[in-house]
Amino acid sequence: MPPTHDVLPAGHDFTAYARTHWSRLVVTARLLTDDPGAAEELARRTLVRMCARWRLVPRNDVDFHVRRCLVRGHLRRLRGRRAARRRAVLVLRVWEGLAEAEIAQLLGCSAGAVRAHARQGLKAAGADAGRLREEYARAVEDLVPSEVPLADVQARGRVRRRRRIAVTAAVCAALLTPVAVLADRQLRGGGSxxxxxxxxxxxxxxxxxxxxxxxxxxxxxxxxxxxxxxxxxxxxxxxxxxxxxxxxxxxxxxxxxxxxxxxxxxxxxxxxxxxxxxxxxxxxxxxxxxxxxxxxxxxxxxxxxxxxxxxxxxxxxxxxxxxxxxxxxxxxxxxxxxxxxxxxxxxxxx
Structure with a gap:
C-alpha cells in the first residue's frame, strides 16, 4: 500500500524527522529513479539539503518541502526532463496520493500541465491508475532501506549551510560594488x-x-x-x-x-x-x-x-x-x- 503521511515529530527536530521518514523517502526515490542503487543516494542528498535549511522550513508544511526537494533534486539531474516529469507526476498522483493542485505547486507548473503529464504517462505505461499502483507496490515490495546515514547527512548539511551563507554574502557584495562605481561616475559626469x-x-x-x-x-x-x-x-x-x-x-x-x-x-x-x-x-x-x-x-x-x-x-x-x-x-x-x-x-x- 502507498505510504501514509506521518505526523511531524514534536519539537520540529531534524534528527527525529530524518529517522522517521527515511524509509518513505527511499521508497519514493526508488519509484522516481527506477534504480535501487540511485534511490538511497537521492534520499541522502535530499536530507542534506533539508538539513542545511531546516531552521527556515515552516513547521506545519515540512512534508511538502521535503517531498519537493526530493522530486526536484531528481529532475535537475536528468536531461530528458519530459519523460522524467511524467513519471514524477504519476508517482506523486498514484503512489503518494496527492491532488493535482498539490502536484502543480510542488513542480511549479499549472494543474493543466499536471493533467497532461498524467494522461500521457498512463498512455505510455499502457495501464490505468489501479494497475500502475499495483506495479509500484511490486517494485518496492522487497525494498529494505539501510539505516539513515544521519552523521554524514548532518555533517554535509552544516557544510552546505555555511557555503550558502558565504555565497549570499559574496553575491550581495558583488551587487553593491557596481552601484558605488556607477554613482561615482554619475557624479563626476554630471549625472547624465x-x-x-x-x-x-x-x-x-x-x-x-x-x-x-x-x-x-x-x-x-x-x-x-x-x-x-x-x-x-x-x-x-x-x-x-x-x-x-x-x-x-x-x-x-x-x-x-x-x-x-x-x-x-x-x-x-x-x-x-x-x-x-x-x-x-x-x-x-x-x-x-x-x-x-x-x-x-x-x-x-x-x-x-x-x-x-x-x-x-x-x-x-x-x-x-x-x-x-x-x-x-x-x-x-x-x-x-x-x-x-x-x-x-x-x-x-x-
Whole structure:
C-alpha cells in the first residue's frame, strides 16, 4: 500500500524527522529513479539539503518541502526532463496520493500541465491508475532501506549551510560594488543618463506591449531590451546574473536576472510556453508585489521579456538573494488569470 503521511515529530527536530521518514523517502526515490542503487543516494542528498535549511522550513508544511526537494533534486539531474516529469507526476498522483493542485505547486507548473503529464504517462505505461499502483507496490515490495546515514547527512548539511551563507554574502557584495562605481561616475559626469522611456506618453491600460523584431525599448536607466526570432536581448550598464536570452521552448516557464543600474537594480527575465499573450507577470521583492511590464514579439505572443517598471532598492535585492530557493520571486499568469509558471531561481543557489 502507498505510504501514509506521518505526523511531524514534536519539537520540529531534524534528527527525529530524518529517522522517521527515511524509509518513505527511499521508497519514493526508488519509484522516481527506477534504480535501487540511485534511490538511497537521492534520499541522502535530499536530507542534506533539508538539513542545511531546516531552521527556515515552516513547521506545519515540512512534508511538502521535503517531498519537493526530493522530486526536484531528481529532475535537475536528468536531461530528458519530459519523460522524467511524467513519471514524477504519476508517482506523486498514484503512489503518494496527492491532488493535482498539490502536484502543480510542488513542480511549479499549472494543474493543466499536471493533467497532461498524467494522461500521457498512463498512455505510455499502457495501464490505468489501479494497475500502475499495483506495479509500484511490486517494485518496492522487497525494498529494505539501510539505516539513515544521519552523521554524514548532518555533517554535509552544516557544510552546505555555511557555503550558502558565504555565497549570499559574496553575491550581495558583488551587487553593491557596481552601484558605488556607477554613482561615482554619475557624479563626476554630471549625472547624465537615459530615463525610463514613455515620458509624456499616454498611460497604457495593459502591461503587455507588442513589439516588432529588433525594436529597442528603453526599460530602465541605461537599459535597453528587444526581441528577435531567436530570443531576448539586453543592453545593460553592468551585467550581474541571469539567463543568456536564447529563445525558450517547451512547457511554461519564467526566468529571473539581476542587473546593476542607476538608482538600484534592474529585475527582468524571459517567459515562455504560453498559448497566447500572458495576462500579467507579478514580481515580489521586499514586502510588496508589483506588476511587471511585458514585451511580446508580433506574431509570436507565447513568449517574451518581462521587466520591473522601476529599479529595485539595495534592501529589496538583498531580501531576494537571502530568501530560500522555495520562495518564488516571479509569477507568470496566463490570459485567463491562472498561474502558468513561477521562477525557478536556480541561477545563484548552491
Amino acid at each position: 543618463g537615459e530615463e525610463v522611456s514613455g515620458a509624456g506618453a499616454p498611460a497604457e491600460t495593459s502591461p503587455v506591449r507588442v513589439v516588432a523584431p529588433g525594436e529597442r525599448v528603453t526599460a530602465g536607466p541605461g537599459v535597453r531590451v528587444w526581441l528577435t526570432a531567436d530570443g531576448g536581448h539586453w543592453s545593460v550598464p553592468v551585467a550581474l546574473a541571469g539567463d543568456d536570452g536564447d529563445r525558450p521552448r517547451g512547457e511554461p516557464g519564467v526566468s529571473l536576472r539581476v542587473d546593476s543600474v542607476k538608482g538600484g537594480f534592474f529585475l527582468s527575465g524571459l517567459f515562455h510556453g504560453l498559448s497566447g499573450e500572458p495576462g500579467r507577470v507579478e514580481v515580489r521583492t521586499g514586502d510588496g508585489e508589483t506588476t511587471a511590464k511585458v514585451l511580446v514579439l508580433a506574431g509570436s505572443p507565447g513568449w517574451g521579456i518581462w521587466y520591473a517598471s522601476a529599479p529595485v532598492s539595495q534592501k529589496d535585492v538583498k531580501s531576494v538573494l537571502s530568501a530560500e530557493g522555495n520562495e518564488r520571486v516571479v509569477t507568470l499568469y496566463d490570459a485567463a488569470g491562472k498561474v502558468a509558471a513561477r521562477s525557478a531561481r536556480e541561477w545563484w543557489r548552491i
